[in-house]
Amino acid sequence: MARTARFYQRLTRSRSGIGSYTSLWLGPDHLLLVTSSGYSESYQRFYFRDIQCLVAADSIRYGVFNAVFGTILGFCGIAAAIAASSTGVSPWILLFLLPALLLLLWNLYLGRTCKVTLMSGVQSVVLPPLSRFRRTRKVFARLVPLIEAAQAALTPPPLAPPPPPAAATAGAEPPTPAEDAPATSDRTDAPDQSDRSAASAQPAVQPAAQ
């Protein structure tokens, strides 16, 4: 059991849903999504080499929470103001006002909400634990280098540097079709790309057709 405990590192805290809660863990070569009901856990693995895309979409929960808590706070504030001018603030008003205020501040502190989708070649899975942009960006900053390292073999080779401009060579002129002809001709001694600048400084090579 101790071995498996070191096998995974926690990426996010548990996020509760309806009858279950989910959390995200980092394995040596995969991402583990744990869905727990309290008495059993089910695991979904996403190997770094298979992940094609991570998508973070803006969600409306942030605005909804702010609106709900703000409305409660507003009503309680008005009620408290009215009560304070007549009989004094009732503790019942504070019972609603303080939690609403704390929850509103907590929501503002956590920041915008999002919905993250992980896409691979055969599936598209929503990651519920990543529900805030701030936490998502931290997790992405940790995950992206690992995924890119796992997919390093799939990265196309970098393009060869472009040849130096012909104008840089002394007395060079724009290449004519006759100069480009050796590239498509059957000549085996045609200058390659790296010798193009030196070849352009020389007299034009007669095409093989001539």
Added chain:
Amino acid sequence: MVPVSHCPGCKRALPPAAWHNDRQVHCPSCDTDLEFVAFPALTAARFVARPESATLGDDATCFFHTTNRAEAVCAGCGRLLCAVCAVDFAGKCLCPSCIAARPIAAQPDAVKSRLLWDSLALSLATLPILMWPVTLVTAPAAIGLAIYGWNKPGSLVRGSKTRLVVAMVLAGAQVVGWTVGLVTFLL
């Protein structure tokens, strides 16, 4: 490079004009801002294992497919394998029979689900306290469950046995309480 052509939320096509850059797009259908992180696997060609047929008489052939040329050796049993049977599993090249024979409990990267015996025992030791007479039955059951689950594989991500210990202590205290109470009542 445009990472995806459809919005993962509303599944509708994302027009090229909706892209702010290669990472950010605004879906006009669901009016949502999306942030993409694309990886090389998105554009890489999908690997398809294609076995080569054994043409010469002295070609080594796959243990499972005698018409396919052997291309790898199983790290578990040493059998010769073709491209179809050679499975890259947990960092090793294994044949399907070796993968099936591996004990699931020994490989944390292959477990699909786990029953949490520690949570069960702890719940059985704590929740019945609200209806305390039933603890006469549930406390010994919680101790039995904790003993039974002691050597069972637990959660993949929580490695300690703290819950089992707490469950045994609580249930043990309830059993001692019942014993003392019954002895006092009888005497």
